[in-house]
Amino acid sequence: MAGKPKLHYTKGRGKMESIRWLLAAAGVEFEEQFVETKEDLEKLRKDGHLLFQQVPMVEIDGMKMVQTRAILSYIAGKYNLYGKDLKDRALIDMYVEGTTDLMGMIMYLAFQPPDAKEKNLALIIERATTRYFPVYEKVLKDHGQEFLVGNHVSWADVHLLEAILMAEECKPDILSPFPQLKAFKGRISNIPTIKKFLQPGSQRKPPADDKFIAESPDAPLKLSEHRGETECTTERCSKKNPMIGRM
Amino acid sequence: MTGIPKLCYFNGRGKMESIRWLLAAAGVEFQEEFLETREQFEKLLQDGALLFQQVPLVEIDGMKMVQTRAILSYLAAKYNLYGKDLKERALIDMYVEGTTDLMGLILMCPFLSSEEKEKQHTVIIQKATNRYFPVYEKVLKDHRQNFLVGNQFSWADVHLLEAILMVEEKNSSVLSEFPQLQAFKARISNIPTIKKFLEPGSQRKPVPDDKYVETVRRVLQMYF
Numbered sequence A: 001m002a003g004k005p006k007l008h009y010t011k012g013r014g015k016m017e018s019i020r021w022l023l024a025a026a027g028v029e030f031e032e033q034f035v036e037t038k039e040d041l042e043k044l045r046k047d048g049h050l051l052f053q054q055v056p057m058v059e060i061d062g063m064k065m066v067q068t069r070a071i072l073s074y075i076a077g078k079y080n081l082y083g084k085d086l087k088d089r090a091l092i093d094m095y096v097e098g099t100t101d102l103m104g105m106i107m108y109l110a111f112q113p114p115d116a117k118e119k120n121l122a123l124i125i126e127r128a129t130t131r132y133f134p135v136y137e138k139v140l141k142d143h144g145q146e147f148l149v150g151n152h153v154s155w156a157d158v159h160l161l162e163a164i165l166m167a168e169e170c171k172p173d174i175l176s177p178f179p180q181l182k183a184f185k186g187r188i189s190n191i192p193t194i195k196k197f198l199q200p201g202s203q204r205k206p207p208a209d210d211k212f213i214a215e216s217p218d219a220p221l222k223l224s225e226h227r228g229e230t231e232c233t234t235e236r237c238s239k240k241n242p243m244i245g246r247m
Numbered sequence B: 001m002t003g004i005p006k007l008c009y010f011n012g013r014g015k016m017e018s019i020r021w022l023l024a025a026a027g028v029e030f031q032e033e034f035l036e037t038r039e040q041f042e043k044l045l046q047d048g049a050l051l052f053q054q055v056p057l058v059e060i061d062g063m064k065m066v067q068t069r070a071i072l073s074y075l076a077a078k079y080n081l082y083g084k085d086l087k088e089r090a091l092i093d094m095y096v097e098g099t100t101d102l103m104g105l106i107l108m109c110p111f112l113s114s115e116e117k118e119k120q121h122t123v124i125i126q127k128a129t130n131r132y133f134p135v136y137e138k139v140l141k142d143h144r145q146n147f148l149v150g151n152q153f154s155w156a157d158v159h160l161l162e163a164i165l166m167v168e169e170k171n172s173s174v175l176s177e178f179p180q181l182q183a184f185k186a187r188i189s190n191i192p193t194i195k196k197f198l199e200p201g202s203q204r205k206p207v208p209d210d211k212y213v214e215t216v217r218r219v220l221q222m223y224f
Helices: A018-024 A037-045 A068-078 A086-109 A114-143 A155-170 A179-189 A192-197 A209-217 A223-227 B014-025 B039-046 B066-079 B087-108 B114-143 B155-170 B178-187 B192-198 B210-220
Strands: A006-009 A031-034 A057-060 A063-066 B005-008 B031-032 B057-060 B063-066
Touching: A006 B192, A018 A068, A018 A155, A018 A192, A018 B087, A037 B066, A057 A068, A063 A068, A063 B192, A068 A155, A068 B087, A086 A155, A086 B063, A086 B066, A114 A155, A155 A179, A179 A192, A179 B014, A223 B031, A223 B114, B005 B014, B014 B066, B014 B155, B014 B192, B039 B210, B057 B066, B063 B087, B066 B155, B087 B155, B114 B155, B114 B178, B155 B178, B178 B192
Parallel strands: A006 A031, B005 B031
Antiparallel strands: A006 A057, A057 A063, B005 B057, B057 B063
């Protein structure tokens, strides 16, 4: 019996935020069950609800889906946000991988020690302005259309808006060299479902603060431990280290 | 004008290896251009061939595709290795993300110091036997079919075989508690296209060595 999708995660952005964005953009109502303590997480694991012992986990259409990218692809496919054919999909996938990499760097920033934070913030801004944003700026400039792919709103547009807003939290005028992206941001933010999500009172989560980090049930590890990809309960650590892997 | 796919990467496994596996499993011939010098890489950058300034790069069907996962998804769909509907795709995607995570642990190994390497080996075996292999063992045990999803050969099967073989290179008895996976390994290895890929002389790449590490560092100017 399918009800609303139900999201299991901490009460913060992390890897679940892109899922919240996509559901919201698609106009899909969802519930959230917050993992607040280590016990909450252990219970989910013991009950066999987490395929790889990790969150995010989304209960949807009778499935207990895990793995952020799998979940996002499913939602995009289900709600017609994945282009019209295989080639549109390929473009969307490529673009989304880029914004995933950029947002991964930003997400990771909150959990770093103060000395590493400054250096990595500079790297994020450099990457955003020299590697990622120029790509999307050019895509929009070249085809002159409103959306990134196939003249139709897709997952790629939602993901890029999310990335832009996160980057602006790092540096408010980061879009100043990018007129196409500025216009894009204005346009996509005005899509009714997205406009609603951007208003106070929505299920959008605020940026991680020190309290959230300290109380996170899977207390973040030091950078040196992350290099070794050791114990971590959320996917962010079992994936490539977003700071080091970014060549 | 479409010819055979052309892969641009170092002459070694890295992130391209899963793409080689999938093309091979699908019976698709491909060419390879190996990156050996910094100049080659800079030329690719200057020519605008690399969307995010990174390899892997696969030229296929008139596109210059980058981002490993995007490339793999495209190939899986194109060659009917992505299940028959959205729910099967979802399962394949979840399973593949798991094996990606597991192989990701191994991918980093050549670039670690010797003490880090040893620590990492322990983590790999521990994760493989406690987190990842039990999942696939159970999937196969529960439905008793030959393949992971939908009773049909898919990307998930190819990826799992690749992961199993990589972990076995670290510890040859790692499958000892997993009878389903042992049988799975044998079955999938015997699929003609895969059997061929597993034979000497194929485009499968060997375990990374110091020369590989040196090449990657030199080409990407990545010294850590």
